[in-house]
Amino acid sequence: MSTATRLQTSPIETMRRREQFDIYSAYRRILGNEKISTPLAAILALTELIEKSNAGTMFELVQALKEGAEVLRKWFTNSISVNAGCELFIAFVTLFPHESADFKDLKIELAEQGRQYVNEAMSYREKIAKLALGFIKDGSVILTHSYSRVVMQALLLAHKQKRISVYVTEARPRGSGIRTHDELTAAGIPCTVVLDSAVAYVMDKVDLVLVGSEAVVESGGLINAVGSNQMAIIAKAANTPVYAMAESYKFHRLFPLSQYDLPTHTPDIHSFPRLRTRPTDSTNVRPSVLQSQVDLSSKQRLPSSTSAHTVSSSEYAMSPEQIRLNPEVDYTRPDLISLVFSDVGILTPEGVSQYLVGMFAG
Numbered sequence: 001m002s003t004a005t006r007l008q009t010s011p012i013e014t015m016r017r018r019e020q021f022d023i024y025s026a027y028r029r030i031l032g033n034e035k036i037s038t039p040l041a042a043i044l045a046l047t048e049l050i051e052k053s054n055a056g057t058m059f060e061l062v063q064a065l066k067e068g069a070e071v072l073r074k075w076f077t078n079s080i081s082v083n084a085g086c087e088l089f090i091a092f093v094t095l096f097p098h099e100s101a102d103f104k105d106l107k108i109e110l111a112e113q114g115r116q117y118v119n120e121a122m123s124y125r126e127k128i129a130k131l132a133l134g135f136i137k138d139g140s141v142i143l144t145h146s147y148s149r150v151v152m153q154a155l156l157l158a159h160k161q162k163r164i165s166v167y168v169t170e171a172r173p174r175g176s177g178i179r180t181h182d183e184l185t186a187a188g189i190p191c192t193v194v195l196d197s198a199v200a201y202v203m204d205k206v207d208l209v210l211v212g213s214e215a216v217v218e219s220g221g222l223i224n225a226v227g228s229n230q231m232a233i234i235a236k237a238a239n240t241p242v243y244a245m246a247e248s249y250k251f252h253r254l255f256p257l258s259q260y261d262l263p264t265h266t267p268d269i270h271s272f273p274r275l276r277t278r279p280t281d282s283t284n285v286r287p288s289v290l291q292s293q294v295d296l297s298s299k300q301r302l303p304s305s306t307s308a309h310t311v312s313s314s315e316y317a318m319s320p321e322q323i324r325l326n327p328e329v330d331y332t333r334p335d336l337i338s339l340v341f342s343d344v345g346i347l348t349p350e351g352v353s354q355y356l357v358g359m360f361a362g
Contacts (some may be wrong), residue, residue, distance in 0.1 A: 021052040023068045024075055031232070037149070039085025039249045042072060046089050047114035050211065061107065065090050075230050078264045078328045080223055084252040085316050086179050086185050089114060124247040124343035129154040132341045135243065136163040140207045143199070143235075146171035146225040147180045148212025150245045154341075156187055165190040167202050171225060173323045175182050200234045209235045209242045211268070215252035216244065216342075218356050220334035220349025223252075223262065226327050230335035241338040247361050251356050267329050291317050 005182045027045040030036060036044070049068045055061040068085035073079040093110055128150050134141070136158045144166060157166050166184055170193055171177040177193055184191040194202050209231060222228065230266050235242045252304050256262050334349030343357060 021049060023049055023071050025358075027072055033250075035122060035149075036118075037247070037249075038081035039088070039247075040083035040121055042069070042082045042289045043089045043114055043249075044118055045072065046086065047111040050093075050111045050114070053107070055107075056103060058103075058106075062090065062094060065093060074283065074311070079261060080213070080252065080254075080329065081194075082252065083142065084215050084250050084261070087253060088249055092117075119207065121247065121249055121343075124249075125150045125153045127343045128245050128247070128341045129157040131346055132243065132245065133158055135208070135241075136162060136164060137207070139164075141165045141167070141171075141205055143167045143202065143206040143209045143231070143240075145169045145177070145209075145211050145228055145231055146174075146333060147176040148245065150247065151210050152180065152183060154245060155184060155189065159187060159189050162243055165192075167192050167194050167206065169194055169196050169199065169227060169231070171227060171317065172196055172304075173326070173335075178226070197233060199227075199231050203234050203238045203240060206235075206238075207241055210245055211242065213244055213246040213250055214248050214329055215254065216246045216340060217252050217254040217256060218350050219255055219329075220340070220352045221256065222332040222334075222337055223256075223329050224332065226330045229259075229330040229332045229336075232332045236336050242280060243338060243339050243341060244332075244337050248342050248355075250358075251342075251359065252282045253356060259327070259331050262331055263326075264327065268325055270325060294360055 004362060023045050026048050027041050030044045031038070031041040034288070046065055046068060050061065053061060053064050053303050055064050065086075069083075070081050076082060132154045136154075140158075140162070142155070142164060144155070146169065153162065155166060166180075166189055168177040168180045168184070168191060170330070175203060177217060181191050181193045195342065210232070211222070211224055211228050213222050213224050217223060222232075224244075232242045254263070259265065306333065340347045340349065340352055344350075345351075347355065
């Protein structure tokens with residue numbers, strides 16, 4: 001076969017090879033293990049891609065990994081955690097010393113190294129929990145946000161040795177804080193759910209804030225479930241320390257300067273809808289207010305012990321479209337974070353930047 005013919009058929013062969021391995025299905029299957037986080041699931045999916053790949057050179061292999069990572073990203077509106085895992089593994093493959101005489105042996109070794117890293121990384125949460133233990137005093141009142149497995153492990157470990165109480169935000173719209181509340185309560189830890197809008201109200205009772213992370217970026221800032229930023233701002237105003245907890249595989253080479261620099265931000269988020277028609281001049285009352293008056297007038301008068309806004313609150317629940325126009329994550333500046341607890345040690349936000357430079361420089 002001539003060189004020209006090989007060049008013409010190689011794209012078709014490459015397409016066939018991709019069709020043979022569905023990286024997203026592999027990712028979803030791996031993520032079925034509750035203990036495996038999103039970045040680690042992405043790494044394991046890429047190791048399977050290496051094993052299934054027919055790449056004959058390092059260039060082809062790295063290209064296949066980048067394409068596989070891109071396929072994973074396209075499945076998510078929030079792909080930050082997936083990006084972190086994919087970039088870490090691709091950097092590892094690129095910098096790995098190529099000593100094997102046979103490229104097939106090298107691919108086997110790379111896949112084994114990927115699995116070995118994931119197995120080791122499964123112990124990172126325990127390491128982080130032990131590091132945080134010294135910062136949680138007996139009788140501490142802790143505020144946390146949403147649901148984080150590493151924060152949960154730290155709280156459960158602290159409960160075995162000290163008396164603690166926990167406030168957790170509801171974390172709308174998914175209500176992930178309810179899961180935190182249920183698991184802590186089942187473990188015997190006093191826990192109360194607070195509204196996301198009541199963080200400032202409860203902050204004066206809090207000794208420290210513990211939050212997990214989707215990613216810790218090059219600036220030392222934090223990307224986490226939306227609401228983390230406002231919590232950190234309020235904590236800073238109240239002189240309450242904010243401790244972030246993050247496994248090192250969540251350290252991500254991003255440098256956002258504001259919320260709108262996040263890869264998850266789209267023009268639709270918090271955009272104003274176009275009004276199709278103007279209100280008629282027959283009424284100067286806003287439609288929502290007018291509708292509520294009509295609804296209340298058509299009902300029986302409520303007992304004095306029952307508040308009207310509680311009974312009719314379902315009428316004002318956010319629609320799926322309104323929820324879609326809100327962000328899933330937000331960015332917390334490094335100056336609002338006291339320390340980052342990680343498996344590589346207790347770091348300042350500046351220390352995270354230095355570690356990231358070293359990690360990706362090989």
